[in-house]
Amino acid sequence: MNGMNDTGVAAGPASGRTSRTHRFRGLAGTGFVATLAAMVATTLAAALARAVGVDFEIPDGGETIPLPGFAVVTGFFSVVGVVIAAALLRWSTRPAERFVWTAVSLTAISLVPPLISGADAAATTALLGLHLVPAAVMIPTLARSLRTRTD
Known part of the structure; x- marks a missing residue:
């Protein structure tokens, strides 16, 4: 019986590391797919804007x-x-909530350069939209992944 208890005790810490590694790998995989989706969506939106004359x-x-x-x-x-999400997963007790606050704040800050660039109204409007497209892909996807990884 002691052999079984010893095995259970030894497996405890290893499974904890495996769980943490699994959470980071899952977040990285989700982040990779979301990054590709955001890149495609933003490029297609820019091509559409260019096609209509922007x-x-x-x-x-x-x-x-x-x-x-x-x-x-x-x-x-x-x-x-994704790196910010991984850091919050590692060091925050509420990674999803903190990630959303951080990402939305950074997205808001990213809207300033198009507004002060001096571009015409069509280009400025398109650039603002092109900042929001990847945010609409990345923020909910990573927040959902952080919620499922910590629950």
């Missing part, structure tokens, strides 16, 4: 933002969001 010209430099640029920037900041 030119994403940067007023100071006269250059136009290329479609792949939307995907790259969306991918980068989505990965930053």
